[in-house]
Amino acid sequence: MDLKLQGKKAVVTGGTKGIGLAIVQALVAEGAAVAFCARSKDGVEAAVAGLKAQGATAYGEAVDVSDKAALAGFVENAAKALGGIDIVVANVSALAVGGDEESWKAGFQTDMMGTVRLVDAAMPYLEKSGAASIITISSVSGREIDFAAGPYGAFKAAIIHYTQGLAYQLAGKNIRANSVSPGNTYFEGGVWNQIETGNPDLYKDSLALNPTGRMATPQEIANGAVFLASPAASFITGTNLVIDGALTRGVQF
Template sequence: MRLNGKIAIVTGAGSGIGKASVELFREHGATVVGADLKGADVECDAGSEAAVAKLVADTVAEHGGLDIFFANAGISGGLESIFEQDESAWAEILRVNTIGPAMAIKYAAPEMKKRGGGSIIATASVAGLRSGAGGPAYTASKAAVINLVKIGAQQLTGSNIRVNAICPGLIETGMTEFVYERARAKGVEDKLGHLNPMKRGGQPIEIANAALFLASDEASYVNGHALVVDGGLSASHPFNLQAYGRTAI
């Protein structure tokens, strides 16, 4: 019961990482409000300042406070090149993926301060670390999230509110469904994730477990950090073992 008595909000809770996190947080004793455009406890556009403000206010009014906010909602925006994505695509991706977590910090932190502290977590991505894991606007939005949590941690100095990010690698969710379906149709599903040392893609529960750690008191000294959960993908520049005359064990 690592979150016993805690009150939490999880956005993007209708499926994938968000849904797995809601279930896991509840298993560990938290009261959780799951929010999404559909398929969750409450409907919420996580990229809207007014909607996020209302989500926080309603949660506090109904449950008496707020201890955890997992700003997980996000959109991919596809894999078009920088020459194909127009201004409206950039604006929408940044609105949801970057402004959404910023609004989560803005409205969650004052309520957490009233309770003596809390934990804010944002979903970034390995795409935010370097190119090659998403479209240009998506990659830029997730890089911004990584820096956003550092800014948030500094601006909340002395509040006992921690602000961290998770950088997932390839995870089987609704966002990556087209990748998995295409691989299955071609009979090459076993090749998914083959560039990382674990030689596989990840599952939502593996990211939810990381979120549980960051939400809990076990991460009491982890702040302003981007936790990478990618099977080791970003631990090295891609290379071919055989080209160096080596083979895996």
């Protein structure tokens, strides 16, 4: 299928590893120009160099998305570097699962406000696009109670609600908004790799919950996200796409 992403311009937060990196790579493979950020300067520079070596148009900055001014500056610089913005993908999470007040603050500033501020900063550019699309990365923890109940699950649920509100509010401007809720996703250096080595009992129990007998790969999540972001999904807006290998049991109507 031609996703019609050739020449489109995308901005991704958290684009140097895991799901974010897979989304960046998938966008580039479809012909899109991509700007992305992450907290590690070395990680950003290495990712940009790797993409440019493949002939891609890529721009990156080291940014903490909980810093409003820094995030807004990155979006402006990205729009200048790419010549506009057609797609934004809000992917960063603080992964805050503690019950203390600092975890709640971290989840709010990074997961929730990092998403809202990205969309707000990109909106003037999205309004000029003929194929504008907003993708937010939520989680199955936003639709059921699991070990991540607390700030992580609460803000992931709020992101779904926020995104569906955007879809309704922006439909008249031809700007689509969808969320993706990944199940457990395994990659080297990721949270489940860390749990596998640091808390093997939790890893074993979590793996056993999935009837497929495995966790997702970042590429499997990216495939769904990039399709929703693309003009090929031109009449899909307000959707929360669960990609979890039948891990969750709640019925979506």
